[in-house]
Structure formats: C-alpha cells, structure tokens
Amino acid sequence: MLMRGIPAKNMACHRGGWMKSASGSYEVRGKTLGIVGYGHIGTQVGVLAEGLGIQVLFHDVEPKLAMGNARPASSLRDLLAHSDVVTLHVPDTPATRMMIGESEIRAMRKGSMLINASRGTVVEIEPLAEALKDGHLAGAAVDVFPKEPKTNKDRFESPLVGIDNVLLTPHIGGSTQEAQVNIGGEVASKLIRYSDNGSTLSAVNFPEVQLPEHAGSRRLLHIHENRPGMLSAVNDVFSGSRVNVDAQFLQTRGSIGYVVIDIDADAQGANAMRQQLAALPGTLRTRLLY
Numbered sequence: 001m002l003m004r005g006i007p008a009k010n011m012a013c014h015r016g017g018w019m020k021s022a023s024g025s026y027e028v029r030g031k032t033l034g035i036v037g038y039g040h041i042g043t044q045v046g047v048l049a050e051g052l053g054i055q056v057l058f059h060d061v062e063p064k065l066a067m068g069n070a071r072p073a074s075s076l077r078d079l080l081a082h083s084d085v086v087t088l089h090v091p092d093t094p095a096t097r098m099m100i101g102e103s104e105i106r107a108m109r110k111g112s113m114l115i116n117a118s119r120g121t122v123v124e125i126e127p128l129a130e131a132l133k134d135g136h137l138a139g140a141a142v143d144v145f146p147k148e149p150k151t152n153k154d155r156f157e158s159p160l161v162g163i164d165n166v167l168l169t170p171h172i173g174g175s176t177q178e179a180q181v182n183i184g185g186e187v188a189s190k191l192i193r194y195s196d197n198g199s200t201l202s203a204v205n206f207p208e209v210q211l212p213e214h215a216g217s218r219r220l221l222h223i224h225e226n227r228p229g230m231l232s233a234v235n236d237v238f239s240g241s242r243v244n245v246d247a248q249f250l251q252t253r254g255s256i257g258y259v260v261i262d263i264d265a266d267a268q269g270a271n272a273m274r275q276q277l278a279a280l281p282g283t284l285r286t287r288l289l290y
Contacts, residue, residue, distance in 0.1 A: 001167065002085070002113045002139040003028050008164040024138065029053035034083030036076065036100075037090035037118065038064045045087060046070045057083055061095070080107045087115040088122055102127035106136065113139040117173040120144035129159035132166060141167040198260045198289050207251035207258040217246045217262035218270035219289040225282040226257040234259060237276045243269065256284070 001007065005024045012019045033049045035042045038060040046056040047067055056070035059079045066072060073079035076099075080086060086108060090096045100114070101124040108114070114137060116123050125146060131137045142160060148171060149156050160166050174183075193199040198221050199210045213219075224230050231250055238245055238261075246262040263270060274288045 002141055007167050011164045031084040032057060032082060034079040034086040036086065036088045039089065042089040043067050077107055080104060081109060083112060085113045088118045090118050090122060092119040092121050097121045098124050105131045110136055111138045113137060115141045117143040120146045120148060125159050129163060132163050139165040143169045143173045144171050207253040207256060209249050209251045209258050209260050211247055211249045211260045214246050214262045218265050220261045220274055221287045221289055222259045222277050223285040224257045226252045226255050227282055230257055230282055233280050234277065237273060238263060243273060
C-alpha cells in the first residue's frame with residue numbers, strides 16, 4: 001500500500017479529490033526490503049517478501065543464519081542506505097530505545113519508506129514526521145507509539161497525525177480473532193509449563209529459565225533478590241548438607257533472580273533443603289516442585 005501511495009490517495013478521495021496518476025507509485029518486485037531484527041518475525045517477513053520478488057537485507061545484533069536468498073547487511077547504516085523499505089522487528093531493550101533517530105532517518109535512502117510494528121520506543125517520532133513532510137521519506141506505516149492512549153475513549157495525539165503519506169494504526173499488529181485464540185492457548189500452555197516444570201521461557205517481566213527434566217531428581221525453585229552472593233549462598237545449602245546437584249540454571253532480570261535446581265535427594269531431604277533455602281536472606285519465594 002505504501003509503495004502505491006495508497007494512504008495519500010485514500011485521504012484525497014475522502015476529501016473529494018481524485019489522484020489518478022502513476023506518479024509516486026511503484027511495484028514491489030525488484031525492490032529491497034531492509035529488516036532490522038532478524039528473529040522469529042523478521043525471518044518470516046523476509047520469506048514472505050521474497051515470495052513477492054523482493055530482495056531482502058537484514059541486520060541483527062547477533063549473527064543469524066539467512067533464510068532463502070536474504071543477505072546480512074554489514075551494519076545498520078549499510079542497511080538503511082540500501083533499502084527501499086525498512087521494517088523494524090526488535091524488542092524493547094536499552095539498546096533499541098530510540099535506535100532510529102534523526103541521524104538514522106536521514107541515513108535512509110531518499111524516497112524510501114519506514115515500517116514500525118515492533119515497539120513504540122524504537123523510533124523518534126518528531127524527526128520521522130519532519131522527514132515525511134520535507135519529502136526525504138516517501139511514506140511510513142506506524143502501529144506503535146512512545147505514548148499511546150490508555151483506553152479507546154482517550155484521544156490519540158502524535159506529530160504524524162495529518163500527514164497523508166502515513167498509515168497509522170492503533171497498536172493492532174497482532175490483534176485478530178485468530179491471534180487472540182492462539183495467544184490464549186499459548187498463555188495457558190506456558191502457565192502449565194511453569195506449574196509443572198518451572199520453565200519461564202518467553203516471560204516478559206521475569207527471568208527466563210528452561211531446564212530439561214532429570215529422571216530421579218527432586219526439583220527446587222528459588223526466587224530471590226538479585227544481589228551479590230545469592231548463588232553462593234544457595235549452593236552452600238547443598239554442599240553443607242552433602243547433597244549432590246544434578247543440574248542448575250540461574251537467570252536474572254532487573255532486581256529478581258530465579259534459579260532452578262535438580263538435586264539427588266529423597267522427598268524428606270528435598271523438603272529440608274527447601275526450608276533452608278526459604279530461610280536465606282534475600283529469598284523472595286521457594287518451592288519444591290517435585
């Protein structure tokens with residue numbers, strides 16, 4: 001839609017105008033799509049794009065195996081300079097916040113387009129609006145914003161409002177009836193995994209931990225304050241009681257630490273270890289899973 005100039009033509013029709021012209025309209029075949037963030041979503045976007053005859057460049061902070069004929073860019077700047085359309089698929093981290101600012105926008109090819117359906121904190125909106133108004137960028141599609149209305153009754157305000165060559169959507173990139181059903185099933189599945197296994201994979205506000213089951217082991221879960229010496233204190237509990245640790249996985253996130261420990265002990269011994277862990281300073285919660 002952006003490549004055909006549909007947003008501006010749509011707005012013109014709503015105002016009684018008639019922009020029947022090929023000016024500013026292009027086919028996607030043969031164009032270059034730059035994907036920033038080549039993870040689960042980014043790779044699938046690349047596969048779909050190649051099916052339309054689009055060449056794919058990608059950039060990621062980690063080395064990634066290219067799918068299809070996609071090629072890695074040497075840097076973010078390299079990708080911006082050689083892409084007709086740049087699409088963002090990155091998480092919200094300190095490294096990605098405002099990663100596309102005025103300098104990056106001006107580094108994009110003149111007449112190119114920007115799509116952001118990732119996180120509202122990734123793009124600086126004011127420089128984007130200016131680049132659209134002065135013609136450096138030919139169009140943009142934005143689904144997420146630094147500041148969004150809390151409810152559907154609140155007013156949406158943005159420097160992008162009123163710019164005809166911009167598609168604005170209210171954070172609905174994943175909002176379909178089918179997606180909601182799938183999300184419900186996924187959430188239920190992950191809750192069961194946490195309840196039965198202790199896995200917190202894909203958690204957004206808690207340390208991500210996944211440990212395979214060890215037959216014959218007793219599994220303990222320990223949530224604690226993320227501070228120096230906690231893991232040492234946890235391990236001292238087992239070494240002091242001469243209990244062997246079969247497996248252990250620790251992960252931290254912000255102020256919270258989470259460790260999953262499989263031990264070689266009977267039910268009575270494992271419960272005694274849980275009580276000792278619960279008594280450690282800095283412990284937030286502990287559980288004997290099985």
